[in-house]
Amino acid sequence: MEIDNQSLFTIKGNVDYKRFCHAWRRVIACNEMLRATFKWEGIESPIQIIHKEVPLQCAFDSINNKSYYKNKLEEIIEYEWINKPPICEHSFKIRLIQLSTEEYFMIITYHHIIMDGWSFGIILKEFMQNYLDEKGDAEVSEQKTAFGIYLDYCESANKKKTIEFWGNYLEGVKFNNMAFERFQDKKTVRTTEVITIDSETRIKAIMYCRQNHITFATLAYGLWGLMLYELGNRQADICFGVTLSGRHVNIIGIDSMVGLFIDTVPIKISLTDDISVREMFGKISRDISAFLSIDSVSFIDISNKVIPPAHRLYDSTVVIQNYPAASSYGNSKEQLSIHFQEGRFSTESGVVLSIKVFEEFMQVVIDHITTPENYRSKLNCRTFLYYLRTILDLDMKLNATIGDVLTLPR
Numbered sequence: 001m002e003i004d005n006q007s008l009f010t011i012k013g014n015v016d017y018k019r020f021c022h023a024w025r026r027v028i029a030c031n032e033m034l035r036a037t038f039k040w041e042g043i044e045s046p047i048q049i050i051h052k053e054v055p056l057q058c059a060f061d062s063i064n065n066k067s068y069y070k071n072k073l074e075e076i077i078e079y080e081w082i083n084k085p086p087i088c089e090h091s092f093k094i095r096l097i098q099l100s101t102e103e104y105f106m107i108i109t110y111h112h113i114i115m116d117g118w119s120f121g122i123i124l125k126e127f128m129q130n131y132l133d134e135k136g137d138a139e140v141s142e143q144k145t146a147f148g149i150y151l152d153y154c155e156s157a158n159k160k161k162t163i164e165f166w167g168n169y170l171e172g173v174k175f176n177n178m179a180f181e182r183f184q185d186k187k188t189v190r191t192t193e194v195i196t197i198d199s200e201t202r203i204k205a206i207m208y209c210r211q212n213h214i215t216f217a218t219l220a221y222g223l224w225g226l227m228l229y230e231l232g233n234r235q236a237d238i239c240f241g242v243t244l245s246g247r248h249v250n251i252i253g254i255d256s257m258v259g260l261f262i263d264t265v266p267i268k269i270s271l272t273d274d275i276s277v278r279e280m281f282g283k284i285s286r287d288i289s290a291f292l293s294i295d296s297v298s299f300i301d302i303s304n305k306v307i308p309p310a311h312r313l314y315d316s317t318v319v320i321q322n323y324p325a326a327s328s329y330g331n332s333k334e335q336l337s338i339h340f341q342e343g344r345f346s347t348e349s350g351v352v353l354s355i356k357v358f359e360e361f362m363q364v365v366i367d368h369i370t371t372p373e374n375y376r377s378k379l380n381c382r383t384f385l386y387y388l389r390t391i392l393d394l395d396m397k398l399n400a401t402i403g404d405v406l407t408l409p410r
Contacts (some may be wrong), residue, residue: 004084007120008077011104012111013336017060017096023130024094025056027123031258033114033147034123038087057085057093069099080107087111092111114342116262117321118245123258126336145204150261157295158303165294166265167304169287173239173268173313182382194342197362197388204392205362217242217320218284220355223387224318225269225280227379228407240312241317248292265291265299266313273403277391280402316379321381322357351379 028034033053040046061076063069076097085093091111098104115123197205209216221242228238246261247254254261267287271280307313340358351368364381390408394400 001158001386004078004081004109005120006081006109008341009106009108010339010341011096011106011336012102012339013335014102015096015098015104017281019131020096021056021058023133024058024089025126026130027126028054028056028092030126030144031119031123031147032185033119033259034092036091036114037089038091038113041088054090057090059093059095060098061095062098071100072373073097073105077107080109084109085111087113091247113260115258116246116260117319118247118261118390119258122256124338131299132336145251145257147257147259149251150249150254150259151256153251154296154298157297159295159297162294162297163302165290166299166302169290170266170268170306170313173237173266192365192367193381193384195364195369197364197385199361201385201389201392202362205388212281214281214285215288216322216355216357218281218288219316219388219391220353221267221269221279221322222237222277223384223391224353226272226318226387226402226405227383228316229269231403234271234406235272238271239266240314241265242267242288243317243319250295263296263298263300264317267291273401273406275402277400277402277405317352319352320357321354353384 007129012257016407032050033052037049037051038046063072065072076095080093080095085091093109095107095109097102097107112118162296205216205219209219224240225238228240229235231268232238240266244263244265246263260272267284270285351366354365354367356363356365364384366379368379388406390405391400394405394408
């Protein structure tokens with residue numbers, strides 16, 4: 001499955017392109033997954049190759065005409081997206097576009113197979129540290145643990161025990177019993193909707209989670225479960241994918257390693273109108289704790305052992321991007337700062353709910369395949385935000401029932 005990512009940033013300040021490239025080369029030298037290519041044609045099993053050195057894939061452009069730079073910028077962004085880096089040659093490329101002497105636009109396109117969102121935050125921070133280093137020749141970073149150590153750990157994990165866990169967890173789940181169809185036999189268009197959660201709601205959500213000893217991920221999973229429950233005419237069994245960071249294992253330096261640690265696993269939520277919000281969140285929290293207690297084995301590697309062939313457990317995925325990354329990086333002395341604008345990715349999942357959690361704001365993104373009106377009208381950012389505010393206002397002590405939340409007039 002091809003999963004590509006593209007992240008867009010504005011850079012404020014005067015960029016020295018030579019230093020810019022040098023800083024990125026040092027990041028690549030420090031993180032072996034940025035030097036990875038993959039081979040699969042003409043061989044029995046695909047292989048990953050870590051190169052000792054790779055050339056930096058970076059292009060520079062300048063748009064001087066202010067009257068049409070937005071259209072030109074959109075063209076470049078789309079060109080970079082269409083012409084993604086082939087993973088048999090390289091998996092990571094950058095394009096820097098000068099808009100004025102003090103403003104630039106940076107496009108980073110990469111394949112998800114080389115790193116996850118947490119890792120992307122790490123390399124951005126390392127880039128800024130390297131660029132702002134006055135001497136320009138300091139070590140890239142502290143000595144980092146190689147990603148191969150994590151792969152060795154995964155190879156030694158108890159797969160039999162993990163298969164047994166998921167078999168028991170998914171017992172009784174009704175396969176293909178989803179609230180909407182994929183429409184694989186029809187022409188579809190993938191669309192993206194973005195909304196920023198206002199500061200007041202963001203602060204209330206953070207306080208709500210702290211007061212009730214739940215994570216923001218648990219809150220988001222519950223809200224998505226409510227949306228699917230209502231969309232499916234209040235069908236009791238809900239199943240969708242959730243992402244785990246994969247960094248809960250005991251490896252020294254794992255928090256600063258760069259690679260693909262993230263894993264997507266199914267979570268099941270059984271709802272009725274009489275169940276309290278407290279019960280729903282409690283069950284979700286216990287499930288996540290159970291997921292983290294088993295060995296780190298990629299679910300996709302064992303899914304054929306626990307899911308009947310040609311079946312799909314779910315067609316929507318929730319991704320919480322609360323990694324240790326800022327929405328901006330900078331240095332007042334150098335007067336240079338990088339600001340995240342937006343990102344996109346390709347996936348075969350029918351619907352992906354992404355919540356980007358930064359220190360300053362939260363952003364809700366719903367990426368989905370266009371489907372019938374009743375589906376589009378309910379699985380959207382406005383509905384998510386409505387349920388979030390309803391939960392915060394109605395159930396500050398987790399006493400409300402699911403029915404209470406769903407029957408309130410809108």
